[in-house]
Amino acid sequence: MSSLFDKRLVFVTGKGGVGKSTVCAALAMRLASQGKQVLVCMCNAKERMSVMLGSGPIGSNITPARPNLFAVNIDPDSALDEFARSVLKSRTIARTIDSKYVRGFLRAVPGMPEWTMLGKAWWHTTEKLNDLNYKYDTVIFDAPATGHGLDMLRVPQVIADVAPPGLLRRFADDALSLLRDPVRTAVVLVTLPEEMPTQETIELSQALTNELRLPIGRVIVNCVLPPLFSKEERVVLEASTHIAATDATHSAVVSARARAIRERVQGESLLRLGRELTVQPSYLPLLFDEAAEPKAIEALSQRLM
Numbered sequence: 110m111s112s113l114f115d116k117r118l119v120f121v122t123g124k125g126g127v128g129k130s131t132v133c134a135a136l137a138m139r140l141a142s143q144g145k146q147v148l149v150c151m152c153n154a155k156e157r158m159s160v161m162l163g164s165g166p167i168g169s170n171i172t173p174a175r176p177n178l179f180a181v182n183i184d185p186d187s188a189l190d191e192f193a194r195s196v197l198k199s200r201t202i203a204r205t206i207d208s209k210y211v212r213g214f215l216r217a218v219p220g221m222p223e224w225t226m227l228g229k230a231w232w233h234t235t236e237k238l239n240d241l242n243y244k245y246d247t248v249i250f251d252a253p254a255t256g257h258g259l260d261m262l263r264v265p266q267v268i269a270d271v272a273p274p275g276l277l278r279r280f281a282d283d284a285l286s287l288l289r290d291p292v293r294t295a296v297v298l299v300t301l302p303e304e305m306p307t308q309e310t311i312e313l314s315q316a317l318t319n320e321l322r323l324p325i326g327r328v329i330v331n332c333v334l335p336p337l338f339s340k341e342e343r344v345v346l347e348a349s350t351h352i353a354a355t356d357a358t359h360s361a362v363v364s365a366r367a368r369a370i371r372e373r374v375q376g377e378s379l380l381r382l383g384r385e386l387t388v389q390p391s392y393l394p395l396l397f398d399e400a401a402e403p404k405a406i407e408a409l410s411q412r413l414m
Contacts, residue, residue, distance in 0.1 A: 113326060113413070114140065116295045117234045118248050118287060120262075120323075123299035124309045125254035128331040130154075131406065132299050132393070132413075133251040134161035138403075139410040141177035145246040149180040150230045152253050152261075156182055163403035179245070188225040223261040224268065224281075231284040234293075255313050262288070262321055288323055295326020300382070300390075302330050302375035311385050318387065328388050329413075330379065332395040336372050343369040 113119055113136065121133050133149055140147045148171065151158060159167045164174035169184040227250070236244040252258040265288065268281035288294055296317055300310040310328065317323045338346065346369035349362050382390050393412055396405050 113247075113295055113297070114143070114145075116247060116326065117243075117293040118230065118250065119295050119297055119326070120250045120252055120258075120288070121297045121299060122252040122258035122313070123255060124301075124306045127299045127301050127306055128393075129254075129299045130158060130251055131161065131401070131409065132297065132329055132331065133249050134158060134406045135393075135409040136297075136413050137178050137180075137249050138162070138175070138407055139413050140247055140249075141175060142410070145177060146244065147178045147247050147249065148233055148245040149174075149178070149249045149251060150226075150233070151180070151182045151251045152226050153184055154182060154251065157401065158182075158251070160401050161403065161406045183226045183229050185222040185225045188229040189221075191229065223257075224264045227261050227264065228280060228284065231280075231287060234287060235283075255309055259313065259316055259321075262317075262323065266321070291324035291326070294324060296323050297327045297329060298325060299329050299331055301332055302334075302378040304374060304378065307378040307381055310382065314386050314388075325386075325388050328382065328386055328390040329393060330382065330390045331393045333379075333392045334368075334372060334375060334395050336376075338365075338369050338372060343373050347373070 119136065121129050121136075123129050130151075137147045137149045149158060151167070156167055158180055159165060159174070162174040162178065162180065164180070165172065167174065167180045167182050169182060169187040171179050171181045174180045230248050230250045233245055234243075234248045238244050253261060265281040265284045269278060269285055272278040272281065298310050298313060300306045314325060314328070317325055346362070346366045349366055379390070379392075391412075393409055396409070399405055
């Protein structure tokens with residue numbers, strides 16, 4: 110299983126609602142607790158990371174969240190301004206981008222909003238301090254859900270293919286080099302032990318490997334239930350469909366049947382993921398109480414790496 114400890118960039122994606130941000134927060138906590146300087150980048154998201162990290166609100170400026178841990182919620186417009194001022198180091202270009210007409214044009218360029226967000230994360234992997242050490246040891250990118258995440262990852266190749274020689278193309282080439290380097294980068298797929306997320310994860314894995322040639326460092330199955338029933342007990346419970354509504358045991362049997370079905374689906378999903386993916390999955394348990402609180406995230410963080 111690939112270690113995430115020594116990666117420069119960890120790109121976390123998966124179907125919406127599978128717990129990508131939870132995994133990002135847990136991974137960031139684990140790395141920071143081991144002395145790494147960590148930056149978590151969100152993509153213009155509804156901000157929930159601060160609750161998980163126990164920090165103040167996280168906006169478009171990089172915010173200290175915990176010891177060794179920083180976070181930013183990337184806004185495409187702010188990222189474009191920062192690209193002009195910090196990366197291109199050009200006041201003329203910065204003033205040009207401040208024009209609402211130019212800004213409107215750039216927003217209409219296909220892939221430009223995605224590139225500004227992904228490009229900002231890439232840029233932070235290159236930042237160095239005065240002593241020439243990297244400012245951040247690891248940048249964790251809390252990517253959009255599967256389809257949008259794939260589109261975002263395609264943008265550097267599109268720019269490299271169509272842009273004329275120059276800064277934009279050079280940055281796209283450098284970003285591609287990082288993204289495709291298994292020593293420096295890991296794509297982490299997050300899923301649930303359910304039918305639709307499992308299918309989407311398998312398709313995502315195939316696209317990343319065959320089309321984009323990106324290294325899948327880890328597959329994390331979130332919200333795994335501990336089994337309560339044996340296979341034989343699940344068969345009996347799933348067949349229990351004719352319990353009278355007035356029966357005192359009705360509610361208990363209905364609940365047990367629902368749990369048995371979920372356990373069966375979970376088992377089938379885990380078996381399929383293990384069989385069809387090139388990376389063997391690791392598992393995080395379902396948290397029943399205060400799952401978004403820092404204490405719960407810290408508990409999950411101990412199960413990573």
